[in-house]
Amino acid sequence: MDVVSPELNSLLPDEIMDTEAIAMEEELPADHLALPPPQSEPEPAQVPMETEVPEIVSLCPATTSMQMTSTSTDAQCSTSTGTQLLLAPSGLMAGTTTTTTTPAKTTSSAVTQNLPKISSVTVPANHQLIINKVASSPAADGKPPGAAVLKPEGQKLLVAGLSKTGQPIMLALPHTWNKPATTQGTGDAKAQPTQIKMVTAVGKPVIAVSSASQLMGSSTTLQAQQLKTLQITKKPPVSTAGPMITKLIITKALNNKGLTSPSSVAPVVTGRVVTQSTPVTPPRTIAIGETVSTVPQNTSGNSKVAISPLKSPSKLTVVSVASQSPNSPQKSVTLPLNVALGQQILTVQQSATTSPAKAGTSQSAAQAVKPVQTVTVGGVGTSQFKTIIPLTTPPNVQQIQVPGSRFHYVRLVTATTGSSTAQTGASTNTNPSIQPAKPVMMNAAVRMSVPIVPAQTVKQVVPKPLTSAAQVVTTTQTPQRLIMPATHLPQIQPNLTNLPPGTVLAPAHGSGNMGYAVLPAPYVTQLPQPAFVTLTSSSTFSTATPIQTQARLSLNGLSTSEATSRPRKPCNCTRSQCLKLYCDCFANGEFCNNCNCVNCFNNLDHESERLKAIKACLDRNPVAFKPKIGKGKEGESDRRHSKGCNCKKSGCLKNYCECYEAKIMCSSICKCMGCKNFEESPERKTLMHLADAAEVRVQQQTAAKTKLSSQISDLLTRTTPAITSGGGKLPYTFVTKEVAEATCDCLLEQAEQAELANQPQAVAERLILEEFGRCLRRIISFAGKAKTDCPINC
DNA sequence: GAGTTTGAAACT
DNA sequence: CAGTTTCAAACTC
Numbered sequence: 001m002d003v004v005s006p007e008l009n010s011l012l013p014d015e016i017m018d019t020e021a022i023a024m025e026e027e028l029p030a031d032h033l034a035l036p037p038p039q040s041e042p043e044p045a046q047v048p049m050e051t052e053v054p055e056i057v058s059l060c061p062a063t064t065s066m067q068m069t070s071t072s073t074d075a076q077c078s079t080s081t082g083t084q085l086l087l088a089p090s091g092l093m094a095g096t097t098t099t100t101t102t103p104a105k106t107t108s109s110a111v112t113q114n115l116p117k118i119s120s121v122t123v124p125a126n127h128q129l130i131i132n133k134v135a136s137s138p139a140a141d142g143k144p145p146g147a148a149v150l151k152p153e154g155q156k157l158l159v160a161g162l163s164k165t166g167q168p169i170m171l172a173l174p175h176t177w178n179k180p181a182t183t184q185g186t187g188d189a190k191a192q193p194t195q196i197k198m199v200t201a202v203g204k205p206v207i208a209v210s211s212a213s214q215l216m217g218s219s220t221t222l223q224a225q226q227l228k229t230l231q232i233t234k235k236p237p238v239s240t241a242g243p244m245i246t247k248l249i250i251t252k253a254l255n256n257k258g259l260t261s262p263s264s265v266a267p268v269v270t271g272r273v274v275t276q277s278t279p280v281t282p283p284r285t286i287a288i289g290e291t292v293s294t295v296p297q298n299t300s301g302n303s304k305v306a307i308s309p310l311k312s313p314s315k316l317t318v319v320s321v322a323s324q325s326p327n328s329p330q331k332s333v334t335l336p337l338n339v340a341l342g343q344q345i346l347t348v349q350q351s352a353t354t355s356p357a358k359a360g361t362s363q364s365a366a367q368a369v370k371p372v373q374t375v376t377v378g379g380v381g382t383s384q385f386k387t388i389i390p391l392t393t394p395p396n397v398q399q400i401q402v403p404g405s406r407f408h409y410v411r412l413v414t415a416t417t418g419s420s421t422a423q424t425g426a427s428t429n430t431n432p433s434i435q436p437a438k439p440v441m442m443n444a445a446v447r448m449s450v451p452i453v454p455a456q457t458v459k460q461v462v463p464k465p466l467t468s469a470a471q472v473v474t475t476t477q478t479p480q481r482l483i484m485p486a487t488h489l490p491q492i493q494p495n496l497t498n499l500p501p502g503t504v505l506a507p508a509h510g511s512g513n514m515g516y517a518v519l520p521a522p523y524v525t526q527l528p529q530p531a532f533v534t535l536t537s538s539s540t541f542s543t544a545t546p547i548q549t550q551a552r553l554s555l556n557g558l559s560t561s562e563a564t565s566r567p568r569k570p571c572n573c574t575r576s577q578c579l580k581l582y583c584d585c586f587a588n589g590e591f592c593n594n595c596n597c598v599n600c601f602n603n604l605d606h607e608s609e610r611l612k613a614i615k616a617c618l619d620r621n622p623v624a625f626k627p628k629i630g631k632g633k634e635g636e637s638d639r640r641h642s643k644g645c646n647c648k649k650s651g652c653l654k655n656y657c658e659c660y661e662a663k664i665m666c667s668s669i670c671k672c673m674g675c676k677n678f679e680e681s682p683e684r685k686t687l688m689h690l691a692d693a694a695e696v697r698v699q700q701q702t703a704a705k706t707k708l709s710s711q712i713s714d715l716l717t718r719t720t721p722a723i724t725s726g727g728g729k730l731p732y733t734f735v736t737k738e739v740a741e742a743t744c745d746c747l748l749e750q751a752e753q754a755e756l757a758n759q760p761q762a763v764a765e766r767l768i769l770e771e772f773g774r775c776l777r778r779i780i781s782f783a784g785k786a787k788t789d790c791p792i793n794c
Numbered sequence: 795g796a797g798t799t800t801g802a803a804a805c806t
Numbered sequence: 807c808a809g810t811t812t813c814a815a816a817c818t819c
């Protein structure tokens with residue numbers, strides 16, 4: 001399967017793609033039952049969902065997904081046993097059950113066939129009905145005795161379960177949830193936009209399903225949650241079914257503390273599912289029939305896992321965008337959505353090959369022929385977001401931008417528009433209980449995100465048509481950004497422990513395999529936040545747009561505004577071709593843009609060389625692209641240099657020193673000589689005071705300029721003579737629109753004259769200002785005259 | 795802006 | 807791992 005397993009995903013913030021973490025799959029509870037093969041017919045009595053791991057619940061609304069009930073290939077809906085489920089009607093998601101507000105545990109006998117072994121229902125204070133499922137082997141995994149399952153007819157439920165460790169797993173079924181009524185007998189039959197969210201409250205994934213309109217309100221409880229969201233986008237393999245994308249958002253709460261009670265899990269309602277509709281079919285929101293693979297060992301060529309060695313709070317988003325056949329154009333549907341705090345939304349928009357939504361920028365042909373799909377994820381605060389967008393289109397490359405992270409992910413995709421042959425790492429799965437991923441997952445988009453801080457970011461991803469055109473990430477607030485295609489580097493794929501930037505995690509070519517290339521996130525520019533990121537299809541890249549400042553806050557400890565407002569300094573490399581860590585752009589994982597470098601290879605035109613260089617750097621130092629400024633040991637400063645400096649002459653009080661440059665003090669690991677960069681250093685204090693004073697001066701100057709500009713603007717905008725109450729007109733009241741225009745004409749004329757005379761800019765400015773002064777004097781003079789001539793009326 | 799200093803990165 | 811060289815940024819004039 002092409003999804004980062006929740007097991008693995010939980011580890012991504014620390015050590016993404018840690019092989020040890022992958023091995024966690026072996027820890028699956030003994031009661032974990034092998035799921036029926038993907039081709040098996042979904043049993044009517046089973047829950048319309050399928051999961052390979054007990055902690056994961058797959059939803060399979062037949063009504064929302066046309067192929068669910070009719071087709072057997074990707075419509076399997078089942079749930080693994082041994083999973084405790086919590087069915088909770090969210091107050092916002094299911095209005096019919098909002099009355100249950102008591103956190104006290106209750107038991108209900110209403111148990112559907114789809115959710116066996118559920119013995120109890122818990123209704124937490126958050127309006128969620130929690131149904132506990134009896135664990136098949138509680139002793140095996142330490143789960144508390146499971147409970148029963150309850151799902152009232154036509155009732156929208158938030159289903160949550162408990163992981164093997166007793167951690168809650170929630171599944172929210174909104175009121176608009178369309179269940180396979182014929183087979184499931186539960187839920188509404190209407191095809192309404194539905195959101196399916198898999199939320200792992202405590203280390204385990206949870207599926208939450210809610211309608212789009214209900215999400216916003218219900219997700220407001222996520223503020224303190226650290227979540228990982230897995231979103232799955234699926235396209236029906238049958239072209240006649242219409243291009244429909246199903247996304248499954250799996251959100252995982254990173255903070256496992258205090259979530260043992262059902263009530264504490266309730267807030268983990270997040271995620272957003274965006275679907276697309278065909279011209280013949282109304283927009284559908286949820287069609288989840290594919291298997292959500294949670295096998296951690298998806299390290300084979302068929303399993304694509306984005307791994308980042310970055311060990312910092314991050315949000316991982318894995319988005320698989322179903323590729324579309326060029327012959328099956330689809331209408332683009334962009335759904336900017338608001339989500340709860342702590343959640344970032346990625347909206348996947350799929351456009352037809354003839355979609356007019358193309359980047360208007362031009363790019364070299366070489367770049368244009370490399371389809372690239374990029375997702376730029378804007379973070380808020382220190383939130384970091386890693387996104388992987390699998391694309392089942394041949395040589396397509398999808399990039400993921402990770403604000404605040406030094407890594408971004410590039411997914412290499414091969415053409416799998418036809419019947420998918422997804423192997424999804426099942427062949428290499430060491431756990432026989434794990435079901436092989438279904439072929440449908442090849443077209444499934446999976447999003448896993450882990451917002452670290454309360455953040456609300458909406459990301460829009462527009463799947464690119466199967467043309468050779470490159471896709472550009474654009475936002476409504478920022479120009480298009482340069483994106484970087486990644487090349488296939490299978491040789492470094494197996495190295496999951498030290499998965500370096502530039503690593504392709506899976507073969508990108510052949511047999512429908514989809515590959516991920518992990519690259520330093522800064523290679524993709526960051527978005528201002530909050531920002532709507534729209535991935536639009538485009539035949540060109542925009543190279544003229546300056547790369548935005550890389551959000552290095554989390555790296556160097558700078559404030560967010562500082563990191564985002566200050567553009568990165570252009571490099572001046574002359575010999576390194578900007579392919580060595582000498583180059584700050586390269587070291588920060590950014591493309592060179594508007595730099596002064598010579599013979600620069602750090603661009604799209606030299607991606608192969610650049611990737612080789614990345615690999616070389618990582619060979620030398622696996623953490624070469626890791627932030628140097630990280631958290632220190634307990635009791636020490638929060639920020640310190642990971643390696644320490646080696647200064648000898650600067651006293652660590654100049655920017656030569658990396659510690660000083662990062663505005664941190666040297667630590668015990670530094671090997672500097674004559675260090676003066678410590679807390680009590682008088683030299684350091686003096687420098688700090690000077691720096692502060694300078695900063696104050698700059699701020700004052702800026703404020704003064706702003707104020708003056710405001711005053712001038714205010715003066716010029718007073719176009720209507722004020723009718724005073726007897727006090728007569730003030731001079732500015734004579735600055736009518738005509739007067740202002742005449743003044744501007746005079747200023748422009750002055751500017752033109754200065755330009756014709758080839759006057760320096762400073763001289764030109766002076767002349768303009770002088771002219772402006774003359775204009776003002778004339779205005780004041782006329783005002784005085786008018787007042788004298790007409791003392792009564794004026 | 796040119797030249798120098800500096801220390802990290804790269805190399806041996 | 808240590809010593810040396812290379813490199814580009816920081817700094818000085």
